[in-house]
Amino acid sequence: MSGSxxxxxxxxxxxxxxxxxxxxxxxxxxxxxxxxxxxxxVPRLQAAGVDLVELGFPFSEPVADGPVIQAAGxxxxxxxxxxxxxxxxxxxxxxxxxxxxxxxTYYNPIFRYGEERFxxxxxxxGLDGAILPDLPIAEADQWQALCRAQGMAAxxxxxxxxxxxxxxxxxxxxxxxVYLVSLKGVTGxxxxxxxxxxxxxxxxxxxxxxxLAVGFGISTVAHVRQVxxxxxxxxxxxxxxxxxxxxxxxxxxxxxxxxYVGELRAALDHL
Amino acid sequence: MPAQPxxxxxxxxxxxxxxxxxxxxxxxxxxxxxxAAFKQISDDQKFWTELRGLLxxxxxxxxxxxxxxxxxxxxxxxxxxxxxxxLNHTGSHKINNTLGQVxxxxxxxxxxxxxxxxxxxxxxxxxxxxxxxxxxxxxxxxAKDIERQAPNVARMKMMxxxxxxxxxxxxxxxxxxxEALRDWVATVDNTFYVIGSVAGPHPYPTMVREFQxxxxxxxxxxxxxxxxRLPDLLIAxxxxxxxxxGLFAEFIDQxxxxxxxxxxxxxxxxxxxxxxxxxxxxxxxxxxxxSYLLQDAHGQVQEAHSISAGxxxxxVGPQHSFLHDSGRVTYSAIEDGDAVRAAYDLSRLxxxxxxxxxxxxxxxxxxxxxxxxxxxxxxxxxxxxxDKDLHTLMAANPYGEEQxx
Numbered sequence: 001m002s003g004s005x006x007x008x009x010x011x012x013x014x015x016x017x018x019x020x021x022x023x024x025x026x027x028x029x030x031x032x033x034x035x036x037x038x039x040x041x042v043p044r045l046q047a048a049g050v051d052l053v054e055l056g057f058p059f060s061e062p063v064a065d066g067p068v069i070q071a072a073g074x075x076x077x078x079x080x081x082x083x084x085x086x087x088x089x090x091x092x093x094x095x096x097x098x099x100x101x102x103x104x105t106y107y108n109p110i111f112r113y114g115e116e117r118f119x120x121x122x123x124x125x126g127l128d129g130a131i132l133p134d135l136p137i138a139e140a141d142q143w144q145a146l147c148r149a150q151g152m153a154a155x156x157x158x159x160x161x162x163x164x165x166x167x168x169x170x171x172x173x174x175x176x177x178v179y180l181v182s183l184k185g186v187t188g189x190x191x192x193x194x195x196x197x198x199x200x201x202x203x204x205x206x207x208x209x210x211x212l213a214v215g216f217g218i219s220t221v222a223h224v225r226q227v228x229x230x231x232x233x234x235x236x237x238x239x240x241x242x243x244x245x246x247x248x249x250x251x252x253x254x255x256x257x258x259x260y261v262g263e264l265r266a267a268l269d270h271l
Numbered sequence: 272m273p274a275q276p277x278x279x280x281x282x283x284x285x286x287x288x289x290x291x292x293x294x295x296x297x298x299x300x301x302x303x304x305x306x307a308a309f310k311q312i313s314d315d316q317k318f319w320t321e322l323r324g325l326l327x328x329x330x331x332x333x334x335x336x337x338x339x340x341x342x343x344x345x346x347x348x349x350x351x352x353x354x355x356x357x358l359n360h361t362g363s364h365k366i367n368n369t370l371g372q373v374x375x376x377x378x379x380x381x382x383x384x385x386x387x388x389x390x391x392x393x394x395x396x397x398x399x400x401x402x403x404x405x406x407x408x409x410x411x412x413x414a415k416d417i418e419r420q421a422p423n424v425a426r427m428k429m430m431x432x433x434x435x436x437x438x439x440x441x442x443x444x445x446x447x448x449x450e451a452l453r454d455w456v457a458t459v460d461n462t463f464y465v466i467g468s469v470a471g472p473h474p475y476p477t478m479v480r481e482f483q484x485x486x487x488x489x490x491x492x493x494x495x496x497x498x499x500r501l502p503d504l505l506i507a508x509x510x511x512x513x514x515x516x517g518l519f520a521e522f523i524d525q526x527x528x529x530x531x532x533x534x535x536x537x538x539x540x541x542x543x544x545x546x547x548x549x550x551x552x553x554x555x556x557x558x559x560x561x562s563y564l565l566q567d568a569h570g571q572v573q574e575a576h577s578i579s580a581g582x583x584x585x586x587v588g589p590q591h592s593f594l595h596d597s598g599r600v601t602y603s604a605i606e607d608g609d610a611v612r613a614a615y616d617l618s619r620l621x622x623x624x625x626x627x628x629x630x631x632x633x634x635x636x637x638x639x640x641x642x643x644x645x646x647x648x649x650x651x652x653x654x655x656x657x658d659k660d661l662h663t664l665m666a667a668n669p670y671g672e673e674q675x676x
Contacts, residue, residue, distance in 0.1 A: 063295070063453060081569055108556045108572070139293055159296040159300070162299070
């Protein structure tokens, strides 16, 4: 495996930048519909051209998520209720593939588990970092410091209404990449991307050259073509989760997702 | 760093270790804007003059401080006064806060109001003030609450508010708040989120307390006029805790005044079916602030259970958590059955039908008053009236048709 934690993520972005390629980041909910299905899917996502997987851990109060990912969390919750179950799944996936993996969840399960213990156990299981959408930098002094000490990627979100002074702090606090939220809204929100995206990316680029992923509301090849030239990575979540949810069974869901991811990859490689 | 004795947050938005702003980045800007606007009106006499005028002529304040003579006689201990927030326009203390926040929304130029509601009292109070000022109003309410609080749903609709049913999770107050937050993330430019309790991210716990402080300010003046001294004990129910903070805030720096916050013990603390966040929860983060929280060992938030929809919330305002740890306020918990019995007793002894939420405070007063001398004074915050609960109360009558307590 090519390093772990922040180094693993940084290596991925450095390699892609050197090759002049864009990263495809896919979000899936761990355990949706089953842990076995997730474990089966992740290595195949990598083979289909996914560069980094955001692995959702279900939380009972997903305030940043729209209906698609809320429903995925409810499907996953019965067998993915604890971080122990989550780490067990991650360990299984790590035996089969070295794709960078970032946990995407909310702060309370980690606060309850213990931030330091979480980072240690997450790293041991094979995760490279975490995104906590309800932990803004103002509340994340300790989290940032612990992530840095552990060499784990702490990824913070930048919003359409984040002022420049805060954007600078977000860039400084983040390790691995910054997640630029394309629109005001929850995940899977919109058929249209946020306004002034190009202008926002340019403004952010003037502040920092940390790798930049754009997400929320990106689901089509057209979106990918529009967004990818601006940034280092596009994040697709609800589009993937919808295909898993609408398939008659896990195998059909995986097939639909891989076909979809293949289209997005092709679009990214022919910008 | 500890909070100031008067409850002023120590570092921005914190009461000791509790509070904060645990929200998506998109809400940080609007919260900064709101904090600045609230600071601006805090010493703007024009704002408070307008608010006081509305509280007097529209809400009907000051609400009476009423000596509950027959209840006092029956219990045979401390003299019990009731702060009659149930007599406010819309029937509860909630309108004190919605008036303040909607006036602030107008100042900030926000034409659209959203709110969450549990029992429906905050939703009604928000819809009322939105109608009064001609603002668009959307109220999020759990599907389960819509069913058990039908009269309040009708009142909101009558005043032109849109009531959106929330079916996710436990379909109660916490889920309504999740959905309101999701709405706000997408609509921050034109929307003001009127939170109904001393919960949520900073500045809400402080702002809502300040708009509810009028309860304690009036009580302070009224008890001095009636008894010539301050009360020995204040009692108020605590769900998120806004009526309690409104009463307590004015007395926190008066050490001779004891205080009890009463949580909902539901079917009993041992049953696991309750809403007693402070009494039986652990510290966690929900809806933007760190506070005591009902959660399992894995940090998943648990569903609260209470016969009273307004107390059916797994969290509690961060200042209450601080006041619990510091020992300044004692928190107790009352079971469903005892709250129902207290509602019947108050109705039949005083001709006052309390909200089931407030009945928890009455039940606690009935427990402690007999243990106190006849020369002692208790003020119970009667936070709301019971019309909305009649269906539940009829179904749960502990006395049968004719019997009197």
